[in-house]
Amino acid sequence: MTHRLFPSQMDNEEIYLVVHEHWFHLFLKILVWVFFAVALVLFNRFAHASLPALFLGTWGQITLLFTQIYTLFLVLALFIIFVIYYLNIGVITGIRVVDVVQEGLFSHNISELHIDKIEDVTSKTDGLFGTIFNYGDVIIQTAGAVEHFVFDNVPNPAGIEKLLLDLYEKKSNFAKEGNENKV
């Protein structure tokens, strides 16, 4: 049982690629999360010895409540990091390119671009980690109202660029053959 990847997806529409942000970017976000989680672990480990008054009587209850709320915050933060990662996708089908962007919890944008509106495709790999792990941006220039169409921090940007150009070629050759047959 699967959802449609985007609302206007047709039943017979062939999906060539569904791409998420590169795992290394998810890893960086989780690294920040781990920093906050380690702070809690260190607090629980060392505060008992250095500040024993914090764990006795009423103050002990208040400290326990604080750590529980902090843990709740950590669990929520990890969940939101995952949800945003999972819902941000780029889709390439036989007839269009779709960019689904989940910005935080309350903003969900879907942009579509028909393959035949593509004017130029650029892949860009920046930085040390981008080069090592082979991820970067794919920028699509369009003939439509939206001038740029960008997939941010996706794996194998050169491969995606090639796929888009191949699909464009295929589509334009198909259109040319159709016109010649009419003549």
Added chain:
Amino acid sequence: MDFSNPANLLIVGIYFLLIGVFTLFSIFGVYILVRYGQSIPFSITVAIIYAIFFLKILYDSYSTIRTLLI
């Protein structure tokens, strides 16, 4: 719970404000995950695992605040 002490009222107010915001974000997170997720079984599995953790910690914190204010 003893609300005659203003400090208790403050603690309870802050507690419920934070829990309210966390719960709102959690519910909305689960909602968008199930609504926009690519696979419903996967989304529901993640949502259930998250809900178990969230509710367990929420229950513990509620027990703590009850003990604190009795």
